[in-house]
Amino acid sequence: ADLLSADFTYANERLAAHYGIPGVYGSHFRRVALDGELAERRGGILGHGSLLTVTSYPNRTSPVLRGKWVLTNILGTPPRPPPADVPDLPDRGAAGEAATIRDRLAQHRESPACAGCHAPMDPLGFALENYDAIGRGRTTGEADLPIDASGLLPDGTEFNGPGGLRALLLDAEGNSFVEQRSGVLERYPVQ
Numbered sequence: 001a002d003l004l005s006a007d008f009t010y011a012n013e014r015l016a017a018h019y020g021i022p023g024v025y026g027s028h029f030r031r032v033a034l035d036g037e038l039a040e041r042r043g044g045i046l047g048h049g050s051l052l053t054v055t056s057y058p059n060r061t062s063p064v065l066r067g068k069w070v071l072t073n074i075l076g077t078p079p080r081p082p083p084a085d086v087p088d089l090p091d092r093g094a095a096g097e098a099a100t101i102r103d104r105l106a107q108h109r110e111s112p113a114c115a116g117c118h119a120p121m122d123p124l125g126f127a128l129e130n131y132d133a134i135g136r137g138r139t140t141g142e143a144d145l146p147i148d149a150s151g152l153l154p155d156g157t158e159f160n161g162p163g164g165l166r167a168l169l170l171d172a173e174g175n176s177f178v179e180q181r182s183g184v185l186e187r188y189p190v191q
Contacts, residue, residue: 004044004074004166008033018049020137040163041137046128047162049135055125056133060142061124063101070124075168079117086114098143102126124153127165 009019011032016024019042024032028035036045041047055066072078090107093099099107109115129147132138141147149161159168 001170002044004046004169006044007035009048011044015049018134018136019047021097030049033131040161041130044166047135048133052128052131052135053133055128059133061101061129061131061133063105063122063129064118065125066128067123067125070165072122072170076118078120081098082117083113087111098145100141100145100148101129102148119154123153124165127151127159127161130161 008031009021011021011024012027013025014027015029016022016032021032021034021038021042022101024030045051051069052061052066055069056062057065068079087108090099090104093103094107105118108120109118127149129138129141130137130149130156139147144153151159153159153168157168159165168188
């Protein structure tokens with residue numbers, strides 16, 4: 001549970017600048033306390049640049065890769081492998097206009113074969129869209145369109161941003177992480 005809820009990180013001056021953490025100087029890594037909005041954005045593993053980079057493509061973020069990482073590594077329920085003939089994500093909106101990654105994934109999910117796999121992944125990944133491909137904070141995405149970092153689970157549970165996702169993953173009646181994880185899984189059936 002501490003991996004998700006830590007109110008600290010380890011950073012040197014360069015990483016602290018990347019994360020937007022003021023007052024860290026020098027090249028040595030040290031524990032840095034986080035509070036308020038900074039803890040919401042950078043607390044726990046969901047705000048680490050390494051995780052956010054490895055779950056992105058070189059030129060853009062990927063809610064799918066990020067959602068898959070949460071399903072596999074936090075919830076222990078990896079999604080099925082994609083079928084061999086999965087079409088590429090559309091480059092533009094349905095009418096040829098610039099579109100957010102959320103809108104383009106909605107187009108992709110119009111295919112029932114795609115929707116089954118994306119339903120459990122996309123909402124989790126959308127919560128991390130306020131981070132770019134290397135984990136810097138942002139408010140706009142591709143084509144300078146505003147980011148919607150909200151997610152909606154199949155049972156109707158809503159959450160927003162990394163703090164909302166973290167709270168969802170930690171919210172449960174039990175005290176152990178295993179009990180917490182199973183509580184989330186009951187609300188979030190994976191096919």
